[in-house]
Amino acid sequence: MRCTRAVIYGDNLKHNLGVIRSFIQRPQTKLCIAVKADGYGCGAVFTARTAIECGASYLAVATVDEGIELRENGISCPILMLSLCSKDEMESVVRYNITPFVFDREYITALDKAAGRFNDKSKFPVHLAVDTGMGRIGCMPEEAVEAATFIIRSAHLSLEGVCTHCSSADGINDADRIYTRMQFDTFVSSVNAIKKAGIEPGICHCAASAALLDHPEMQLDMVRSGIITYGYYAGQIDREYFAVKGIPCELEPVMSLESEIVSIRPFKAGKYVSYGRTWTVERDTDIAVLPIGYADGLLRRFSPGLTVAINEKSYPVVGRICMDQCMVDIGKNNSDVHRWDKAVFFGPKNSGALQDAEDIARRTGTIAYEIMTGITKRVPRVIV
Numbered sequence: 001m002r003c004t005r006a007v008i009y010g011d012n013l014k015h016n017l018g019v020i021r022s023f024i025q026r027p028q029t030k031l032c033i034a035v036k037a038d039g040y041g042c043g044a045v046f047t048a049r050t051a052i053e054c055g056a057s058y059l060a061v062a063t064v065d066e067g068i069e070l071r072e073n074g075i076s077c078p079i080l081m082l083s084l085c086s087k088d089e090m091e092s093v094v095r096y097n098i099t100p101f102v103f104d105r106e107y108i109t110a111l112d113k114a115a116g117r118f119n120d121k122s123k124f125p126v127h128l129a130v131d132t133g134m135g136r137i138g139c140m141p142e143e144a145v146e147a148a149t150f151i152i153r154s155a156h157l158s159l160e161g162v163c164t165h166c167s168s169a170d171g172i173n174d175a176d177r178i179y180t181r182m183q184f185d186t187f188v189s190s191v192n193a194i195k196k197a198g199i200e201p202g203i204c205h206c207a208a209s210a211a212l213l214d215h216p217e218m219q220l221d222m223v224r225s226g227i228i229t230y231g232y233y234a235g236q237i238d239r240e241y242f243a244v245k246g247i248p249c250e251l252e253p254v255m256s257l258e259s260e261i262v263s264i265r266p267f268k269a270g271k272y273v274s275y276g277r278t279w280t281v282e283r284d285t286d287i288a289v290l291p292i293g294y295a296d297g298l299l300r301r302f303s304p305g306l307t308v309a310i311n312e313k314s315y316p317v318v319g320r321i322c323m324d325q326c327m328v329d330i331g332k333n334n335s336d337v338h339r340w341d342k343a344v345f346f347g348p349k350n351s352g353a354l355q356d357a358e359d360i361a362r363r364t365g366t367i368a369y370e371i372m373t374g375i376t377k378r379v380p381r382v383i384v
C-alpha cells in the first residue's frame, strides 16, 4: 500500500459520538449522522456502522450514489438524502429506499410517479424541507401547509418528517444568534400550521452540529450531526467557546493525513525547489521529498505556510506543492530525520501530528470540512 494514507481512528469516532449523545437532552430525540462526501472523507460505510453501533438511527447522504453505497454494504437503517437528485435518479431513490427532502409540486409529482412504479410497500416516505432563511432548498414557510397537503394527497408518498437548515448557527455574534432564533421560530410556526391543518408532520428536525451543541431547544425530534462526528467544531462553536461557558466539549479528530520520506538530497545555497522557482535555498540544506501532492488533496494554496510533523518536530513544506509530490526543508544533516520516516500533516495528537485540519484551514482561509472532504480517492483510508 502507498505510504501516503489517511489513518482513521475508530476510537476517536466513538468518543465523538459519545460526546454528541451527552449533548442530546431528551432520550426520544433521534440521532442522524451525516455520512455524505464519504463520511467527510473518513469513509462512509465505516462511519455509518460505527454510528449505528453508538446509537444513531438515521444516516444522511447528499447523493443517490452515496445512499446506494450504504445499502450495498448491508446498511438497512433509514437514509435521508439532504440534496436534490435528477429525475433519472428517482427510480433508485425508491428502489434503494432512500428518504428524500422534497418541497415543490413538480419534484413531488415526479417522485410520486417513481414511487408508484418502483415501490412495492405501502407509501414511500419523504421529508418536507422548509426554507426558513438558509436560501438553498425548501418551500417558503407560508407554503409549508400547501406542500404538506400536496404530499399527503399524492397517491404513493407519505409525510415522514419536516425539516429546515440554519445558515448561521455556527456564529456567536448577536446578528447570527438573532437570525438563528428567527429561523427556528419560523420553523416551529410552519410545523404548527401543518398540525393545525390536521396533518401529522412526523419527525421535526432542524439542528446540525452547531445547533445540536449550542441550542438544545432546537434538537426537537432528531438532530443531524455532521462535522462534530469527525472531531471538528462548527465555526465559532468551538472548544474555547465551551470552556468559557464551563461546559467541557472535547472532540478528537478522526482522520490523520500522513506520508513517508522517500528521498533526502543535499541542496547548495542558490538552488531552487519546485515549479516556478518560487523558493530559493538560502543556505546549504537537505530537502526531503514526500509522495503526496494536490491530487491527493494537499492543495497547492496550502504552500507557502504549510508545515509537517516528522518525529515530533515541525518542518516547512517549501516551493510549490506538485500534483503528486512535495518538498520539505529539514535542515543540514538533521540527525532527527531519516529516509522512510513518517510525516504527518494533520490529525489527532496520538497520530504524531502537531496540528489538526482546523489549524491548516484557519491559515489558508477555509474550513476543516473542505480539507477533510478534499482528501481524494487516491489516498487509501486505513482504519485503526
Ligand SMILES: *Cc1c(COP(=O)(O)O)cnc(C)c1O
Pocket (backbone or CB within 6 Å): 034, 036, 082, 165, 207, 208, 209, 210, 224, 225, 226, 227, 228, 234
Ligand atoms: C451537511 C448537512 C448537515 C450536517 O452539517 P454539519 O455542520 O456538518 O453538522 C445537516 N443538515 C444538512 C441539511 C446538511 O446539508
